[in-house]
Amino acid sequence: EVQLVQSGAEVKKPGESLKISCKGSGYSFTSYWIGWVRQMPGKGLEWMGIIYPGDSDTRYSPSFQGQVTISADKSISTAYLQWSSLKASDTAMYYCARLTTVGIIDYWGQGTLVTVSS
């Protein structure tokens, strides 16, 4: 069974750093892209970027380029999304997702809620 299990909810202060994770299981982790999607409170889905764990090829949505860093450790089948300096506007639910070779999201993680507040 394909599963993407994300790390737990986080509460941080503005200016702090954060790294959340997404562990894949039940499939070949290095053979599928992993993407990250933001959902701000009460809002829609926003595409952030993707990584191919097989070779760490990473692409960012223009809206998120320079704002976050996506990485992966294929030895432990885990992808990451990190911030160096959080802002209150980063408060959102973040989903990781598995993508097929053409960009269809066929599996989703359960989401990680990030709250940034002073």
Next chain:
Amino acid sequence: EIVMTQSPATLSVSPGERATLSCRASQSVSSNLAWYQQKPGQAPRLLIYGASTRATGIPARFSGSGSGTEFTLTISSLQSEDFAVYYCQQYNNWPGLTFGGGTKVEIK
């Protein structure tokens, strides 16, 4: 960037009735269009890909149509579990992907 526009923003439908949701692309995406359903407190799930192919386990009451810039998701007879938010997503510009703003299907 390809902009995806969904309409209406909210659709009020009675159980058992038909629901028709629209998605428009700012430029042609061929048939590279997927639909997702999101219920409150849950992650989205894939319903339709290739504009009209149902994903595994999706009931036949869900159908998708269209190509190019105009797409439709139809739910033939709404069940209680179908009240949710629906998103379209283009993948024609892969690895550039974009979602529509969503349509909330609520109980009338």
